[in-house]
Amino acid sequence: MTSASNLVDVLDYPLPHLDEPLPASAGQYAGEHTRRWSETIDRFDGYVFVTPEYNHSTSGALKNAIETTCTASGTTWPPGSWGTALSARLARSSICA
Numbered sequence: 001m002t003s004a005s006n007l008v009d010v011l012d013y014p015l016p017h018l019d020e021p022l023p024a025s026a027g028q029y030a031g032e033h034t035r036r037w038s039e040t041i042d043r044f045d046g047y048v049f050v051t052p053e054y055n056h057s058t059s060g061a062l063k064n065a066i067e068t069t070c071t072a073s074g075t076t077w078p079p080g081s082w083g084t085a086l087s088a089r090l091a092r093s094s095i096c097a
Contacts, residue, residue: 038069
């Protein structure tokens with residue numbers, strides 16, 4: 001069994017806030033930037049998010065990227081170290097909430 005990993009930085013995918021006319025669950029993206037992001041994350045079987053804790057939450061860029069194309073269900077987010085526990089909890093609630 002082999003495994004591979006890829007680094008995907010949300011900085012490389014500028015996603016404007018709330019600019020899609022339909023919810024992510026529809027899977028119909030009007031913006032080229034959203035389609036590009038969706039195609040990128042659809043290639044993977046799983047995700048590991050690395051995020052700073054900002055004001056007891058995750059970064060706005062990561063939260064927006066997750067919510068822009070989130071259509072999966074049954075996601076889990078194991079708790080990390082205490083240093084990012086609050087941002088992990090809030091990010092978990094954003095993932096397909």
